[in-house]
Amino acid sequence: MSLAELRDLAKAVDKAITHCEVRQKAEARNKFAILAHELGYTFDELAAEEGPKSKRATSTTINKHPESPTITWSSRGHKPAWYTAHLDADGKPKILPG
Numbered sequence: 382m383s384l385a386e387l388r389d390l391a392k393a394v395d396k397a398i399t400h401c402e403v404r405q406k407a408e409a410r411n412k413f414a415i416l417a418h419e420l421g422y423t424f425d426e427l428a429a430e431e432g433p434k435s436k437r438a439t440s441t442t443i444n445k446h447p448e449s450p451t452i453t454w455s456s457r458g459h460k461p462a463w464y465t466a467h468l469d470a471d472g473k474p475k476i477l478p479g
Contacts, residue, residue: 442455442456443455443456447467
């Protein structure tokens with residue numbers, strides 16, 4: 382097969398995959414709608430409801446890189462290398478938060 386034929390084939394496969402995904406989603410939506418109706422709800426009622434979400438408290442400490450203040454670390458997750466490099470002997474940052 383030539384390169385052009387392979388590209389045409391790839392486009393046709395992508396189109397077939399997209400069509401299959403759309404069809405499967407429509408079938409799933411219909412199954413959910415039937416089940417919701419059997420339970421006395423509409424699909425839209427169930428789809429619109431969201432369960433309780435846990436909210437993570439925002440970090441008030443923002444540590445800025447000493448040479449480039451646009452680089453920050455919010456004290457969550459692993460400490461970046463630039464932060465650990467700027468710790469004094471006691472393990473306290475030599476840079477000011479915020």
